[in-house]
Amino acid sequence: MFNYIVDNFGYLLEKLREHVMLFLFSWVAALVVGILIGIVATRKGNERSGKILLAVTGAAQAVPSIAVIAIAFIFLGIGATPAIFALFIYSLVPITFNTASGLMGVPPALKQAARGMGMTDMQILFHIEIPVSLRPIASGARSAATITIGAATIASAIGAGGLGEIIFIGLQLMKTDMILAGALFTAALAVTVDGLLALVERLLISPGLAVEEI
8 A cells, every 4th residue: 555655646646636625615615505504594583494494404414425426416417516516415414403503502591681782683693692602513514524525535436536536446446555545545634624623623612712702
């Protein structure tokens, strides 16, 4: 395996770059849309539509990642675009549900106190609800990141490139060194991204942050 890595290091770096791009485009889009869905689903008066939004979003997680990618292939063809779309759909769930659960877990007394101080609903959202909910939101983002990196490996089956291409070629050629190299780089990427997000989470959510924000 190490000989293969040394001899094909440039090729591995190129596939790593493709994998990172697949992950970043789909994860960032899911992060933005998932948080927005979580916010809309928990607004007062949106209880019924919020349940429908969460149910529709949750249905995507019940479908295996390979099936989501296959459906994207049927409607969008091959390449990075359908893969990014499929990964976006698949990583929405943890972000949406963690955002919704975090916002619903904000003590009503805090919101009532803020409203009594003259704060608007929008001010309460950004100054009370979101700061208090940062921990579950960050946890959902980390879960979605690892899910997306893993699922992106399968996306190479529809011509998306990435590290999964090395693994699939290794399987076809029965070359253990290629399989292990692709798996090693994928695992290293997942661990690195999770570590970076954990660091960001600790920086954003320092002890007493929620109290200070409130």
